[in-house]
Amino acid sequence: MSEKIIEKNKGLVKADFSFWVGLWMDKFYDGFEQKKILANKCPQCGTVFVPPRKICGKCKVQLPLDENWMELGDTGTLVNFTRTAYKVTDRRARKAKSLNDIGMVKINGSDTAIIYPLLDFEPDEIKIGMDVKIKWADEPKGGPSDIEGFVNV
Amino acid sequence: MDKVGIVGYNQVKLYTDANYGRYEMIFEAVRGAIDSAGLKKKDVSTVVSATNDYYDGRTISNCFTVEVGGAYLADESKVEMDGAHAMLYGLLRILSGNHKLAVVWGGSMPSSYPYHSARLYETDPTWERPNGYVNDITASGFQMRAYMDKYGVSREDIAKVAVKNRKNAAKNPLAVEESQNPNITLSNVLESDIYADPVTELMVAPPCDGVAAVLLAPEKQALKITDKPVWITGVGWNQETYYLGERDLTTSNSMEKAGKMAYDAAGINDPRNEIDLAELSELYAHEELIFSEALGLAEKGKGSQLSSEIGGELPINASGGAIGGDAPCATGLIRIIDAVKQIRGEAGEYQVNNVNRAIATGQIGMCAQNNIVYVLEGGK
Numbered sequence: 183m184s185e186k187i188i189e190k191n192k193g194l195v196k197a198d199f200s201f202w203v204g205l206w207m208d209k210f211y212d213g214f215e216q217k218k219i220l221a222n223k224c225p226q227c228g229t230v231f232v233p234p235r236k237i238c239g240k241c242k243v244q245l246p247l248d249e250n251w252m253e254l255g256d257t258g259t260l261v262n263f264t265r266t267a268y269k270v271t272d273r274r275a276r277k278a279k280s281l282n283d284i285g286m287v288k289i290n291g292s293d294t295a296i297i298y299p300l301l302d303f304e305p306d307e308i309k310i311g312m313d314v315k316i317k318w319a320d321e322p323k324g325g326p327s328d329i330e331g332f333v334n335v
Numbered sequence: 336m337d338k339v340g341i342v343g344y345n346q347v348k349l350y351t352d353a354n355y356g357r358y359e360m361i362f363e364a365v366r367g368a369i370d371s372a373g374l375k376k377k378d379v380s381t382v383v384s385a386t387n388d389y390y391d392g393r394t395i396s397n398c399f400t401v402e403v404g405g406a407y408l409a410d411e412s413k414v415e416m417d418g419a420h421a422m423l424y425g426l427l428r429i430l431s432g433n434h435k436l437a438v439v440w441g442g443s444m445p446s447s448y449p450y451h452s453a454r455l456y457e458t459d460p461t462w463e464r465p466n467g468y469v470n471d472i473t474a475s476g477f478q479m480r481a482y483m484d485k486y487g488v489s490r491e492d493i494a495k496v497a498v499k500n501r502k503n504a505a506k507n508p509l510a511v512e513e514s515q516n517p518n519i520t521l522s523n524v525l526e527s528d529i530y531a532d533p534v535t536e537l538m539v540a541p542p543c544d545g546v547a548a549v550l551l552a553p554e555k556q557a558l559k560i561t562d563k564p565v566w567i568t569g570v571g572w573n574q575e576t577y578y579l580g581e582r583d584l585t586t587s588n589s590m591e592k593a594g595k596m597a598y599d600a601a602g603i604n605d606p607r608n609e610i611d612l613a614e615l616s617e618l619y620a621h622e623e624l625i626f627s628e629a630l631g632l633a634e635k636g637k638g639s640q641l642s643s644e645i646g647g648e649l650p651i652n653a654s655g656g657a658i659g660g661d662a663p664c665a666t667g668l669i670r671i672i673d674a675v676k677q678i679r680g681e682a683g684e685y686q687v688n689n690v691n692r693a694i695a696t697g698q699i700g701m702c703a704q705n706n707i708v709y710v711l712e713g714g715k
Binding site for chain 2: 263264299
C-alpha cells in the first residue's frame with residue numbers, strides 16, 4: 183500500500199480575484215504614475231495616512247475624497263527593518279540564496295509606515311532613524327510595485 | 336457571570352507531517368474529549384469549531400467535518416479564528432441557558448499546504464499582497480526588533496525563552512518531536528539559521544498538524560459530569576488596527592486590554608501574585624515576553640527577568656507553549672487544555688505544584704493582532 187496524494191484539482195475551478203482598489207487608492211496610484219506620494223489627513227485627529235485611508239479607524243469618520251489631501255516628498259525615516267533568509271516574493275516562502283533587507287519607512291510628513299525592500303545597503307549601515315529615499319520604477323504603471331524600494335539618501 | 340466548567344478535553348500528538356488524515360485526527364480529538372468525560376454523542380447539544388478555509392483548501396471548511404466533529408444533525412457553527420475564539424462562542428452558547436454540553440474543537444494540517452502562502456492572504460490584496468514583502472515571516476522580525484529597540488532587550492534574553500520552551504516541550508509527550516530538546520543551549524538558538532533577523536529559526540513556533548477539543552457545561556451539569564471541573568471565571572478579547580505600519584509593535588495593546596477585561600471579570604487586581612501559571616500562545620519567543628508584560632506579569636521591557644521556568648516564581652508555558660508545536664486554529668485551545676491539565680494535576684512530567692488559578696491565551700493575525708485571554712480556576 184502506498185500513500186496516495188491528490189496534488190490539486192486542475193481545471194475544475196479557477197478563482198483569480200480582481201480587486202478594484204477603490205476611489206481613494208485610485209487617486210493614490212494615479213500619483214504613483216507621476217512618481218508622487220499622495221497622503222490624506224483625518225479631519226478629526228490629524229493623522230496623515232500613507233497610503234490614504236477612506237476611514238480613520240480611531241475616530242470612526244470618513245476622510246473626504248476631495249479634501250485633506252497633500253503631496254509628500256520621496257524621502258522618509260527608517261523606523262524598523264528586518265533581514266530575512268526567505269524569498270519574500272515567493273509565495274511558498276522558500277529559502278533565498280542571499281538575504282533580503284526589508285524596511286518600514288515613514289514618508290516625511292506622514293504618521294504611518296510603509297514596507298518595502300532596502301536596496302543596496304551594507305548590512306552594518308542600516309540603522310533605525312536613518313534617512314532613506316524612494317527608488318521609483320523607471321516606468322511606473324500605477325500599482326504597488328512602482329516603488330522598487332528605498333535607498334540611502 | 337454564571338459558572339461554566341470545562342469538563343473534558345483531548346489533544347492529539349502534534350506532528351510536522353502526521354501520517355494520518357485530518358478527519359481521523361479530528362475524530363480522535365473530539366471522540367477522546369467526549370470519552371474523557373464519560374459521555375456519549377447524544378449528550379452533545381452544540382458544536383463550535385475553529386478551522387480556516389485557506390488552511391483546509393476549501394470554502395465553508397466545516398461542511399466536511401460534521402460527522403467527525405460530533406455535529407451529525409446537531410446545532411453547529413464555526414469560527415474562522417483560533418480554537419480559543421471558538422471557545423468564546425461555545426461559552427456564550429452555554430451562558431444562553433439553552434445548552435447542557437458544548438463541544439469546542441479546532442485544528443488544521445499545515446503539512447498539506449504551504450503555510451506561509453496562506454498567511455500571505457491575510458495581507459491587503461490592493462496594497463501589500465501583490466509584492467509580498469509583508470508576510471508573517473518579515474512581520475516577526477519587525478516585531479522583535481521594535482521590542483528590543485524600545486527596551487534595550489538583548490537577543491540572548493529572547494533566546495532564553497526558546498531554550499526554556501524547547502526544554503519544557505521535551506517533558507510534554509504531545510509536543511512536536513522537532514521542538515523537544517532537553518539539552519538545547521542559548522548558542523543553539525542564537526546560531527540557528529536567520530528567519531527574519533533578529534528572529535532565528537529556533538525562536539519560531541513550528542507549524543505542525545494537530546487538533547484539540549474541550550467540552551463545556553453549565554455549573555449544575557458540570558458537577559454531575561466530573562469531580563474536577565475547571566471553571567472559566569474570566570474572559571477578555573481585543574483587536575487592534577490592521578496595518579503593521581500603524582501599530583505599536585513594541586508591546587501588545589490588544590493583549591493588555593483583553594487581559595484587563597478578563598482580570599476584571601475574575602476579580603484579579605494583582606495578576607503577578609494572584610495567578611499560579613500562564614499558558615501563552617507565543618508564535619515567536621519574543622511574543623512570550625511582550626505578552627507577559629502586557630498581561631501585567633512583568634514590567635514593560637522586563638519580561639525576561641521573570642522566573643518563568645517550571646518550579647519558578649510564575650511558570651509560563653510549562654508545556655513548551657506554541658514553540659512546542661503550533662497547530663494553526665488549535666494552538667490557543669491547546670494552551671487552555673494545558674492550563675486545565677495543570678489545575679487538575681494531570682500534566683505529568685511538566686506538572687507545576689499547587690496550580691489553582693491559571694491564565695491561557697490565543698491569538699490570530701499578523702503580530703498577534705487579536706488576542707483572547709481566559710482565567711481558569713479549580714475547586715467546586
